[in-house]
Amino acid sequence: SLPGFTKSYFSTTPKPHFVVGINSYARVTSPIRRYADSVCHFQLRDFLTKRPYRYSAAELEMLAKRITARSSEIRWLQHENSSFWFMVLCQSQPPGTKYNCLLTQ
Numbered sequence: 001s002l003p004g005f006t007k008s009y010f011s012t013t014p015k016p017h018f019v020v021g022i023n024s025y026a027r028v029t030s031p032i033r034r035y036a037d038s039v040c041h042f043q044l045r046d047f048l049t050k051r052p053y054r055y056s057a058a059e060l061e062m063l064a065k066r067i068t069a070r071s072s073e074i075r076w077l078q079h080e081n082s083s084f085w086f087m088v089l090c091q092s093q094p095p096g097t098k099y100n101c102l103l104t105q
Helices: 035-048 057-091
Strands: 015-017 022-025
Touching: 035 057
Parallel strands: none
Antiparallel strands: 015 022
C-alpha cells in the first residue's frame, strides 16, 4: 500500500475515510462482482424495507474476518499472476533484449 494509507478491510464498525473527508464510510459496488457487496446489499435492503436482517451482528463479524482474509489472498494471487506472466514475456524475448521499465518490487 502507499505510504500513509492502509489496506482496505471489512468491518461491522463504521470507520472514517480520510481522503474523502467523512467520518463513516461503506464501500458497496455491484453485488454481482463480490460476495461482500452482496452481503452489504442484503443488509441495506432489509434495513430500507424494514425486514429482519439476513445476517446477525455476530455472523457479520465472522463474515468480515473471512472476507478480509480471502481478499488478502486474492491480492497476493493477482500479484503473483502478474509476476509470472511478466517473466513469461521476458523469457520469450531474444537474449540481451533491453527493457525500459520501472520495477516496483
